[in-house]
Amino acid sequence: DAGVIQSPRHEVTEMGQEVTLRCKPISGHNSLFWYRQTMMRGLELLIYFNNNVPIDDSGMPEDRFSAKMPNASFSTLKIQPSEPRDSAVYFCASSFREPRETQYFGPGTRLLVL
Amino acid sequence: DAKTTQPTSMDCAEGRAANLPCNHSTISGNEYVYWYRQIHSQGPQYIIHGLKNNETNEMASLIITEDRKSSTLILPHATLRDTAVYYCIVRVNGNAGKSTFGDGTTLTVKP
Numbered sequence: 001d002a003g004v005i006q007s008p009r010h011e012v013t014e015m016g017q018e019v020t021l022r023c024k025p026i027s028g029h030n031s032l033f034w035y036r037q038t039m040m041r042g043l044e045l046l047i048y049f050n051n052n053v054p055i056d057d058s059g060m061p062e063d064r065f066s067a068k069m070p071n072a073s074f075s076t077l078k079i080q081p082s083e084p085r086d087s088a089v090y091f092c093a094s095s096f097r098e099p100r101e102t103q104y105f106g107p108g109t110r111l112l113v114l
Numbered sequence: 115d116a117k118t119t120q121p122t123s124m125d126c127a128e129g130r131a132a133n134l135p136c137n138h139s140t141i142s143g144n145e146y147v148y149w150y151r152q153i154h155s156q157g158p159q160y161i162i163h164g165l166k167n168n169e170t171n172e173m174a175s176l177i178i179t180e181d182r183k184s185s186t187l188i189l190p191h192a193t194l195r196d197t198a199v200y201y202c203i204v205r206v207n208g209n210a211g212k213s214t215f216g217d218g219t220t221l222t223v224k225p
Contacts, residue, residue, distance in 0.1 A: 101205075
């Protein structure tokens with residue numbers, strides 16, 4: 001298996017633009033997680049899905065952030081409009097829910113909002 | 115989920131065993147101890163996990179105290195490539211969305 005795939009790997013955009021991050025989980029995994037990592041706040045969970053259904057989005061910073069999982073093999077995290085403080089590394093992870101919930105992380109998307 | 119406490123940083127000589135401690139004094143009976151690591155600029159990587167018995171795999175060993183209030187991750191022969199941030203997390207299976215990674219321990223393996 002190729003592991004969790006994220007695209008793009010790097011994104012540079014200007015404030016106010018829409019940004020869409022993409023994630024393909026490991027085939028067969030039924031849980032998917034979006035994390036954000038910054039030096040100041042560390043690794044934060046933004047939202048997670050189970051069987052394509054959002055379970056908890058309490059970590060989503062504000063209404064500018066939205067996430068979807070239209071099917072078991074694809075998820076998006078969208079920021080609209082983007083702001084400089086959104087600059088971070090965004091990780092997607094997937095796992096089985098049972099019998100053990102070992103998360104496998106993608107390589108991350110490095111986002112810079114100017 | 116129980117909170118964990120880890121030292122901020124540790125050094126280890128290459129080829130020696132690295133012993134990374136984690137305190138989780140409020141762990142409950144159905145919470146597992148998970149260890150992940152994050153090598154610079156990469157996504158976190160699963161290492162090992164356990165409930166109450168000691169565990170060993172190709173990467174590391176996990177020693178959990180009898181009262182389960184603390185654990186130690188052991189890298190038996192540390193290499194320079196083991197330099198990373200190591201995270202100890204405790205959580206119930208099926209509850210990964212409720213646990214946090216914390217600040218972890220920065221392990222530096224020196225030649």
